[in-house]
Amino acid sequence: MMKTPHERLSINAYLVFFLVHTAQIGLGIVGVQRVIFVEARQDAWIAVLLSGLWIHLVVFVIYQTLKQTEYDNIFSLHTFVYGRVLGWVVNAAVVVYFLMAYTSILLGYVEMALTWMYPDFPLWGGTLILVVLTVYALYGGGFRLVAGVSFLTFFMTIWIVIVVFQPLKYAEWIHLLPIWEATPKQMTNGVLKTAYTMLGFEVLYIVYPFVKEKQRAHRYAQLGVLLTTFLVASVTVIAIVFFSPMQLDVTIWASLSMFTIIKFPFIERFEYVVIPLWLLVILPNLLMFMWAMTRGGKALFHVKQKYLLFIFACVAYALALFFEKRATINEFIDKVGYYGFGFSFIYPFFLYVFVRMKMWIKGSNK
Amino acid sequence: MKWLIACMLLLSGCVSPRVLERQGIITTAGFDKKGNLYEVGSVMLSFQTAGSSMSEVIEATNKTSKGARQDLEAQTSHDLGSGQIRVVLYGKELAEKDGIFSLTDTLQRDANIGSLVYLAVAEPSAKQVVKSKKHEDTPDIGTYLYRLIEKNLRSESLLAATLHEFIHSYYDVGKDPVLPCLSLRDDKPIIEKVALFRGDKFVGTVRLDESFYIKMLASEYNTGLKNITVSRDEVAPLLIKKKGKKVNIVMNEIRTKRKITFVSQKPTPHFRVTVKMQTEILEMSEKMKPIMQANIHVLERAIEKQMKKEIEQLLAKLKAYKTDPIGFGQIYDHSVRKLQLTPKQWDKLYQDTQIDVDVNVSILRTGTID
Incomplete structure (x- = not known):
């Protein structure tokens, strides 16, 4: 069992809303439409809603799990449930997952920025900037900075939502018909494919011990998820009515392509505003996952988080250097989504059962 | 941390500049x-x-x-x-x-x-x-x-x-x-x-x-002019002279609302197109009696009839070209469940498609005079 973190390090409950929401929204929402659409066709938005419902349930279960002890994060829970050796292995797997998620965001964002804005800039340069930025932020700030960044970037970017509805002037609503044509199998695949976009709520496992008013954290986490589901479902519906089906099948960054028709008298190509701005959207993701990694590393190696920060940053950067082509990056992101689905959508239920069982056994032993 | 900032600044200089001249x-x-x-x-x-x-x-x-x-x-x-x-x-x-x-x-x-x-x-x-x-x-x-x-x-x-x-x-x-x-x-x-x-x-x-x-037919249409030629018989009650050529009418500030309903799939696709149009009269090729509540419908019906005819001619022409800019096929595809329409299938079906046209014109104003 862990001790509760220092008062100075803890955060207000309402910040959980921003932490969960900004950890969820990131790179996925830029191109999620095609990925789901390929599976569930015009019912893609239903798949998003279903996935959202599922996440609400998962967040509830995560909260129930964490409520058992109040002071534990996922790493100490694993040691508690699985014992020292097996627990170490499972924790290592979780850290690897965070590492992959972090790297996928690095690659995905840089790749997007290069395609749209800086075709002559090398991939390694872009990723280096982002890695350096993460290290710089976390070295000085730590967890309170992560919370602050999500709070600030949320307000700096949420206004984009207003603009997102502008493509509706080209909308052909008939594309949504007939509703519920997808077979259960297509729908399941659709839900599975939303995973990468909706991931991030699992940070609750690590953030929770830092929250001051624990009983209120749950409500805010649910609200964060609700907003995410609403946004992802909206952009999905808009993309379906904006593009024709076969066009959406080949559009990689549907949200960005929709921005190309937005025009203001003072700025003609709105996507050139959105892409740099998107750095603010993925920044909380990067910081959150890196911080989660160092948290896990601390549990694994009992080393100061500061040193781990440098080590993990180097590892992530080295990993990112392996990638060059879009096809391989896509495959990598797909894989992260797949593991993420297992870890965040399914595993919390098992963990809850394990924790309850372990506690029950311990209780009856006494 | 200074070196980090320096590093970021240097890297961002890598993007090539563009000089307007x-x-x-x-x-x-x-x-x-x-x-x-x-x-x-x-x-x-x-x-x-x-x-x-x-x-x-x-x-x-x-x-x-x-x-x-x-x-x-x-x-x-x-x-x-x-x-x-x-x-x-x-x-x-x-x-x-x-x-x-x-x-x-x-x-x-x-x-x-x-x-x-x-x-x-x-x-x-x-x-x-x-x-x-x-x-x-x-x-x-x-x-x-x-x-x-x-x-x-x-x-x-x-x-x-x-x-x-x-x-x-x-x-x-x-x-x-x-x-x-x-x-x-x-x-x-x-x-x-x-x-x-x-x-x-x-x-x-x-x-x-x-x-x-x-x-x-493809979208909502606002503003713009339309010239329409109707036969004398159609608007006879309104005319002062009884003989002459056809009557030309120019409409302005046109607002339309269209609705295409898919009536049935078999034996051939059947659509009903309803167009509601509001407009005002800008020009007539001939002097007419004042247009009042009592006789305005004569003019409206005459325009409707002519428009219907012209739309039907146009649809026939489009069919002859085998092109479907209005998107009947799209409506067909999205109205029938469990159907993956291919362009080839639609090409065949389109030729036999039955399209009923229904136009509803209402003249809101007649300019500054009746």
């Missing part, structure tokens, strides 16, 4: 085909330090459009930038024989180019239109063409023509794109017709007064 901004590009090769003519706009700008037409021939772009670079001391491209023209012959999808596809693929570029078909060839010297008071032909299309799109019967809409209709099963057709009169590019496409291939044109109906 060294840029040649392409405002329009025209494509034709000669044998296997694309002939490209581009209008390049460049700015001098003194403040004035100049435009120049440069031409190149190559196997691909981007290859031609490279040849263009060899002909100028400026860096060509295509971010400001406004209008892309395709020669009629190229559009008819080869189709233009591969050329629009590369525009879409290029992140430099926005989705609101206007596309158009040029007659007799794109090159001739681009080379035209008559562009009113605009600095170059590209800007002229852009404003010409934009204005006619907004206020007249011209149909939507942006890159986004073209690609959208091209990919949509059961809907075919349309583009404006530019032609030359006394060497000045004008819009007289609308080009119809089947897939990405040009199949024929309709006059602007016919495209009025396509626009009306």
Whole structure:
């Protein structure tokens, strides 16, 4: 069992809303439409809603799990449930997952920025900037900075939502018909494919011990998820009515392509505003996952988080250097989504059962 | 941490700068085909330090459009930038024989180019239109063409023509794109017709007064003029003279609402088109009795009858061209469950499709006099 973190390090409950929401929204929402659409066709938005419902349930279960002890994060829970050796292995797997998620965001964002804005800039340069930025932020700030960044970037970017509805002037609503044509199998695949976009709520496992008013954290986490589901479902519906089906099948960054028709008298190509701005959207993701990694590393190696920060940053950067082509990056992101689905959508239920069982056994032993 | 900031600043300097005076901004590009090769003519706009700008037409021939772009670079001391491209023209012959999808596809693929570029078909060839010297008071032909299309799109019967809409209709099963057709009169590019496409291939044109109906049926239509000719018998109660030619009526400030319902699938697809139109009368070729509540319906019914006839003629013409710009196929595809319509299937079904037209006109005003 862990001790509760220092008062100075803890955060207000309402910040959980921003932490969960900004950890969820990131790179996925830029191109999620095609990925789901390929599976569930015009019912893609239903798949998003279903996935959202599922996440609400998962967040509830995560909260129930964490409520058992109040002071534990996922790493100490694993040691508690699985014992020292097996627990170490499972924790290592979780850290690897965070590492992959972090790297996928690095690659995905840089790749997007290069395609749209800086075709002559090398991939390694872009990723280096982002890695350096993460290290710089976390070295000085730590967890309170992560919370602050999500709070600030949320307000700096949420206004984009207003603009997102502008493509509706080209909308052909008939594309949504007939509703519920997808077979259960297509729908399941659709839900599975939303995973990468909706991931991030699992940070609750690590953030929770830092929250001051624990009983209120749950409500805010649910609200964060609700907003995410609403946004992802909206952009999905808009993309379906904006593009024709076969066009959406080949559009990689549907949200960005929709921005190309937005025009203001003072700025003609709105996507050139959105892409740099998107750095603010993925920044909380990067910081959150890196911080989660160092948290896990601390549990694994009992080393100061500061040193781990440098080590993990180097590892992530080295990993990112392996990638060059879009096809391989896509495959990598797909894989992260797949593991993420297992870890965040399914595993919390098992963990809850394990924790309850372990506690029950311990209780009856006494 | 200082070295980190320094490192970030240095890295962000890696992106190459662009100096305005060294840029040649392409405002329009025209494509034709000669044998296997694309002939490209581009209008390049460049700015001098003194403040004035100049435009120049440069031409190149190559196997691909981007290859031609490279040849263009060899002909100028400026860096060509295509971010400001406004209008892309395709020669009629190229559009008819080869189709233009591969050329629009590369525009879409290029992140430099926005989705609101206007596309158009040029007659007799794109090159001739681009080379035209008559562009009113605009600095170059590209800007002229852009404003010409934009204005006619907004206020007249011209149909939507942006890159986004073209690609959208091209990919949509059961809907075919349309583009404006530019032609030359006394060497000045004008819009007289609308080009119809089947897939990405040009199949024929309709006059602007016919495209009025396509626009009306494909979307909501606001403002614009429409001239309609009705026979004398139809409006007999209103006429003062009993003999003469047909009566011409010009309507203004037209607002329409259309509804297409899918009635039945078998034996052949059956649609019902209902158009509700509100308008005011601007001109009549003949003196009439004052139009009052009691007799206004005579005029309305006469217009309805004529419009219905014209719409039916147009639909027959579209069927003959085997093109479906209104998107009946799309409605069919989305109304029938468990159906993956293919363009081929729709081609066959479209010929037998039954379309009932129902027009409902109401005249709101008759100008400043009755």
